[in-house]
Amino acid sequence: MRLWQPLLQRLHRTPAYFWAGLLVGLMLLALGLATRVGHMPGAIAVEQATVLLAGQDEASASAVDLPHVWDNERRSWRGEAHYRLALPEALAQAVQIESGLALLLPRVGVRFRVLFNGQELSAECWRRSAGYCDAGTRAHFVQLPQRLMAPQWADNRIEIQIKGQLLRISGLSPVWVGPRDVLYQRFRWLTWWQVNLTWMVAASSFMMGVLSLLIWSRTAEPLFGLLGGGLVVLTVRLWLSTPVFLPGPFLIWDYIHKLSFTWYCGFTYLFMSELFDFRQSLVRKLVVAMMALGPFWLALQAGLENYQLYRLWTGVIALVCVLAILKVIHRARWGMNVNQRLMVVVSLATMATGLRDFLVVQMDFPGDTDIRWMTPGSLVLMFAMGWVLVRRTAQAMEQVAQLNTELARKVNEREAELHAVFDRLRVVENQRVLEAERRRLTRDMHDGLGSQLVQTLNLVHSSGAKVDSASVANMLNHALEELRMTLDSLEPMDGDLPTILGTLRQRISPTLQAARIDLDWQVEAVSAVPGLEVRGVMHLFRCLQEVFANVVQHAQATRVTVRTWERGGRIFLSAADNGVGLGDPLESGFREGGRGISNIRMRASEIGAEVRFSCAHPGTCVTFSFAADPGAAPLGAAVQA
Incomplete structure (x- = not known):
């Protein structure tokens, strides 16, 4: 195997046009041997x-x-x-x-x-x-x-x-x-050469033509369309060149027979021009004009019954073929790729078969005049064009595979970069959250526990030797409650409103009992409230702390009712007392523009809640509304309902 491997590698590197030239040469040699003038004994x-x-x-x-x-x-x-x-x-x-x-x-x-x-x-x-x-x-x-x-x-x-x-x-x-x-x-x-071989070439041409047109309809690749069109009209010409009987006027079928040859030559050259990128060449324009003029010229020849017009027309086609060859030779100065060289080799061989038929049949050169070489030559040209398209398709697929590989590599690189950026952003976000939480805790400790301790310290300093221990103890209890409330807000409650209110109940019940105010607890199970995380729980605690402080200090109430319910995609929380109500803002403690209402509204907006102050007849009702989903109804409509 090692001895054959260098030879196999060398054969693999040999260009396709070399093998095509070798095969075409062998084909011409075989045609020469098969169609040499022989002697029939006794005839x-x-x-x-x-x-x-x-x-x-x-x-x-x-x-x-x-x-x-x-x-x-x-x-x-x-x-x-x-x-x-x-x-x-x-x-x-x-x-x-x-x-x-x-x-x-x-x-x-x-x-x-x-x-x-x-x-x-x-x-x-x-x-x-x-x-x-x-x-x-x-x-x-x-x-x-x-x-x-x-x-x-x-x-x-x-x-x-x-x-x-x-x-x-x-x-x-x-x-x-x-x-x-x-x-x-x-x-x-x-019979085999004139009829059977023609049928074989026609069948191959038809199958390849239909396949090329189907591929062209899906890919819109011009080469497939030109090849399919050329092979279909070649099939028509070969079919009419066999011993078939067709109904209808003879001249109509003869017209189609001649026109198919014109269009076959045209499609073949357009295929070559597309392959060689001669899209703006003068010869290409002549071919297009020839294909457009052909039907009218052949109709004129049939109408005038003048066969010389058809001979003139075949001369025009031959002239275009000569110009095409000259164009190819001119193009060769800038070099040709493998597919172009392959088509040049096969096209020259096909033209050689046509030249042989002309010299033998028309010019009496030595050879068998009963056998044409052009039919197998067309078959070789047809398969060569198909092979070129197969190679182009394979190359295109390889390019797509390479592009996909390169795209996957770049995507992986970008994905790795995004992961790195995301990790950095996550670290920054964690730091930001921790910093924000630190500032919140500092502010809450300062506003709550710190304020109580400062007041207690001021009381001790101002009292001198006569310190009121009861007042100091009361203020220290308030400071301790602030600390406990802060610690409670740090517990993970996942938006469970009844649990959050239950924690608050433990803190406010002693104060309400001391003020001889009954607590009517009507808290029901509701859906989880989005946004009530640690920070949101503390805001809700502060809002309710302000509400209950007003009830104790200003409302002159004997009962306060805490209630939760869910309706219309929203979750509601209300605290209502039976005190003096909103008729007297100084006595109720709630005054629009006052510090208490402003703090409640600000903190409610921080947790995405809406708040409403209304008369309870008697007393005051403060209602918080939380959206369970973005399409929830507004507060007023929900409460009225």
């Missing part, structure tokens, strides 16, 4: 005939050499031409062979029939006056029955009658005569 090619046009007398018959293109002699494609051939004298002894004699017609006109000594042996599209039927798309094999042989060999006559077709070349190629088995093998080979 003879008849290359001379006499032709008589329908409606003319026998004296008008003329001798012609095969291949003979009838359309080169007549402008009109209508009518019939009767070709008469004599059996070669060299085959006079072959009638005794077991397989018998046969004819092989490699190429013949659109509609024809074969007669042997006046008897019809074969007819292709002869009796189909309407519809699309082209017998020239494949070779034809006709067996010569022994029973129809004339007693004298020289009296045997073969007649091939051909009907002309508007805008289609009609005529006859050399006819092979020989042993049935030998010619049938050649016929099967031509």
Whole structure:
């Protein structure tokens, strides 16, 4: 394995266009070997005939050499031409062979029939006056029955009658005569090449075209759309190049056949221009104009019944192809990537197959004129374009994977940074909370316990030697209560309002009993109140402490009622006495703008509560409202309800 590993690595690093060039070279070599002019044992090619046009007398018959293109002699494609051939004298002894004699017609006109000594042996599209039927798309094999042989060999006559077709070349190629088995093998080979291979290429083109269009519909990638469009029209052209019968006027299908070739060339070049980034080139604009003008030009050619217009049009297409090649050569000065080099190699090979067909068929260069190289060349070009798109898709997926990896790396980095920032912010927030809590405790200790201790100290200093121990003890009890209240507020109560009020009840009950005020406790279980944490509990304690202080000092009440309830998404707490009420602010202790109400309102706002002072008839009612959710009703509507 270690010995092969360097070789495998070197093969893996070899560019794709090198392998494409090697495979294309092997393909051209195989085509050359498969289509070289061979010898068919015992068969003879008849290359001379006499032709008589329908409606003319026998004296008008003329001798012609095969291949003979009838359309080169007549402008009109209508009518019939009767070709008469004599059996070669060299085959006079072959009638005794077991397989018998046969004819092989490699190429013949659109509609024809074969007669042997006046008897019809074969007819292709002869009796189909309407519809699309082209017998020239494949070779034809006709067996010569022994029973129809004339007693004298020289009296045997073969007649091939051909009907002309508007805008289609009609005529006859050399006819092979020989042993049935030998010619049938050649016929099967031509049928596979001319028909079966064409169907194979058409099926491959159709499947690849539909797949490309589906991918294009999902990705909107222009290359897939251009490839799909080109392969679909190529499928139409190949389908019409096979022996099929289609209903309708022949000229319409012939028009589609010619137009599909124009659009196929156009789509192929647009694919190349997109691949080579020739989007603003002059050649691209010419191709677009050619594809747009093609339908009108071909319609004009059909209307004028002038085949020369189509030949001129094919010349325009060939000129555009030459310009495209020159554009590629010009582009090569700035270098090409692997995909572009691959397409250049395959495109040049495909053009070589077309050039070979032109030289062999039209210019009589050596080669088998019955077999075209362009069909397998188109197949190779089609798969090369598909391979380019596969490589581009794979490269795009690799780029996406790399981008995703890079994005994940950056996200992880940013996440780590955010975690670090969050940790720092959490430390700062904890410090801020601790500092705020420290300031709150300091303020509460200063305002409560500190104030009581200062007053007690002042009392001791001012009394001198005569200290009123009872007064000092009372003031120290107040200071102790302040300390206990501060400590109670530090207990975690999680917004449990009944528990918070129960803790407060222990502190205020002795004071109310000393003032001979009954406490009516109607505290019910309610939902947790958001915002009543340590700081909020102390604010609520201070608010209620102020309320009960006013009840004891000013209200002249005998009963105070503490009540909780929940309604309309809000939680309510009220403290109501039966004293003098709000009619006399000096006696009740509650006066708008006074220090007591201002402190209560300020502390209530700190815990997100609303407070309302109202007459209890008799007495005063102070109501606190806490929102259980953001959509709760306002205080006034809830209380009135």
